Amino acid sequence: MIAVLQWTTLAVCAIVAIARIPSALRGENRSIFGVFVLSTVAVLLSIDVSYQTIDGWLGSHNYANLLLRFVVYGAVLLAGYRIAKAFDACRSIQLITGPVGKAVLAVIGIATVVLFLLADTAGSATGLSGLALRSPDNAALITWYSAAGRLYPAFVAACILPATYLAIGRRLPRAVRAGALLLTVAFAAMASGFFYPLIPTQANYLRAVINYTAIMCLALGLALVWISSLMAKRRNVRRP
Amino acid sequence: MPLPAKAFQLWLHGVAPTASTADICRISGIKRTTLAQQLVRGKVAETTLVSISRALKRSPLEDLAWFESYSELSGAKAPTPAELVSQIATMDLLRAVISRSSPAYGGYGDAGSALTPELSPAPHATSVRNWVDAIDDGELRHRVSAATGVAPQNYSAQLTANRLSPELAVATARAAGVGFTGGLVATGLLTEREAGWAPDARQLALDALSDGDLTALAGERLQSLGKTLRRQEHEHEQTKKIWENLG
Numbered sequence: 001m002i003a004v005l006q007w008t009t010l011a012v013c014a015i016v017a018i019a020r021i022p023s024a025l026r027g028e029n030r031s032i033f034g035v036f037v038l039s040t041v042a043v044l045l046s047i048d049v050s051y052q053t054i055d056g057w058l059g060s061h062n063y064a065n066l067l068l069r070f071v072v073y074g075a076v077l078l079a080g081y082r083i084a085k086a087f088d089a090c091r092s093i094q095l096i097t098g099p100v101g102k103a104v105l106a107v108i109g110i111a112t113v114v115l116f117l118l119a120d121t122a123g124s125a126t127g128l129s130g131l132a133l134r135s136p137d138n139a140a141l142i143t144w145y146s147a148a149g150r151l152y153p154a155f156v157a158a159c160i161l162p163a164t165y166l167a168i169g170r171r172l173p174r175a176v177r178a179g180a181l182l183l184t185v186a187f188a189a190m191a192s193g194f195f196y197p198l199i200p201t202q203a204n205y206l207r208a209v210i211n212y213t214a215i216m217c218l219a220l221g222l223a224l225v226w227i228s229s230l231m232a233k234r235r236n237v238r239r240p
Numbered sequence: 241m242p243l244p245a246k247a248f249q250l251w252l253h254g255v256a257p258t259a260s261t262a263d264i265c266r267i268s269g270i271k272r273t274t275l276a277q278q279l280v281r282g283k284v285a286e287t288t289l290v291s292i293s294r295a296l297k298r299s300p301l302e303d304l305a306w307f308e309s310y311s312e313l314s315g316a317k318a319p320t321p322a323e324l325v326s327q328i329a330t331m332d333l334l335r336a337v338i339s340r341s342s343p344a345y346g347g348y349g350d351a352g353s354a355l356t357p358e359l360s361p362a363p364h365a366t367s368v369r370n371w372v373d374a375i376d377d378g379e380l381r382h383r384v385s386a387a388t389g390v391a392p393q394n395y396s397a398q399l400t401a402n403r404l405s406p407e408l409a410v411a412t413a414r415a416a417g418v419g420f421t422g423g424l425v426a427t428g429l430l431t432e433r434e435a436g437w438a439p440d441a442r443q444l445a446l447d448a449l450s451d452g453d454l455t456a457l458a459g460e461r462l463q464s465l466g467k468t469l470r471r472q473e474h475e476h477e478q479t480k481k482i483w484e485n486l487g
Contacts, residue, residue: 028487082486087482088481167482170475171471172478172482176483179486225482225483225486225487226486226487229482229483229486230487
């Protein structure tokens with residue numbers, strides 16, 4: 001089940017990224033193209049087969065996982081900033097790019113690197129599974145490292161969630177409102193990263209479902225808004 | 241409620257006993273699939289009946305009145321002057337204001353009304369809301385909502401969209417105690433002529449307005465038009481911003 005979700009998400013992100021290459025070459029909204037490329041890379045880095053390969057190149061010390069964290073931070077920051085700007089959410093932009101947002105990013109970024117370097121991470125393990133069992137110290141370090149990795153997306157998502165939620169009910173073209181709904185689902189899923197420790201270990205698959213739902217909805221929501229803008233452009237060209 | 245399919249078929253058999261469904265659809269311009277679907281669902285839209293009635297060169301008003309839910313339409317009261325004026329487009333009202341002004345401003349002075357160009361036919365872009373406003377005593381929306389069970393916000397949404405189901409239009413007229421044709425003309429179901437209005441009824445009602453009343457009414461209309469346009473521009477700006485950032 002999870003594998004289907006993973007590969008579908010990868011396909012969606014990759015297809016949209018490829019579809020946006022021409023417009024990115026023309027210089028239109030390269031940051032959104034960047035979001036799709038980063039999302040594709042992030043999914044690649046969370047699928048077992050591709051993770052093992054990439055981590056192999058990087059020396060099998062799970063640096064690929066560290067890379068994944070920063071790819072996710074980058075994607076979330078780019079997407080969050082662009083979406084907040086699109087939906088005219090000044091307060092969200094201020095929170096994300098202002099002093100608070102910079103401090104949060106800096107603290108989480110440093111914590112991610114430090115915790116990773118302190119932990120024993122030898123031997124490729126997708127999602128760092130099993131590394132926590134090596135010693136109690138390692139277990140604590142890995143737990144905090146994962147928590148830091150969820151915290152930044154959750155922070156950005158919580159900042160934008162009100163803006164996209166309000167947009168669903170506004171008088172906007174239907175496709176845009178549907179896109180806002182998908183983005184709201186995506187950000188709600190990301191924001192729920194705060195509460196992962198509450199999920200019992202037996203229900204671990206839930207975390208994967210939530211993660212991939214978030215990426216999938218983000219990609220689909222952005223794609224929907226993009227397609228609606230293309231259709232509007234075409235209509236405008238045809239009219240005069 | 242739309243017309244029951246059984247009664248509709250009975251009516252159709254009565255008015256065009258020899259015509260096949262295909263014939264009816266051809267002369268009335270209704271898609272065969274549309275009619276078939278409405279018959280299967282057991283509910284025929286009033287617009288369907290009106291189209292067929294028109295095609296058969298009958299009176300849509302009388303044909304509607306043949307059905308039980310619209311029986312009140314027979315012997316309908318004439319529209320009030322306020323209803324008639326509500327069915328004049330905002331731009332026509334403004335034109336009347338200018339026509340009545342002194343020649344220095346492009347008008348004809350006191351003879352203005354007689355020289356004003358002919359009014360554009362009803363309904364206009366805000367017909368429905370203007371009609372309801374014209375017959376509203378302040379409590380009308382509550383009474384309609386109580387009588388029909390339609391939530392006030394849904395009713396308002398229909399008015400804003402310049403739409404009102406024929407059933408609600410009749411219910412509104414009933415709640416306001418006015419004739420039933422006003423709402424049917426305002427929603428565009430019937431033309432003025434089909435509703436039995438005199439060809440110059442609206443013009444006469446307009447001429448009867450004093451300069452003060454006409455100017456105040458035109459001002460109100462202009463103000464709400466301005467609000468609508470502003471809102472549309474704002475929504476357009478928002479959409480543009482979204483597309484610029486995410487497109």
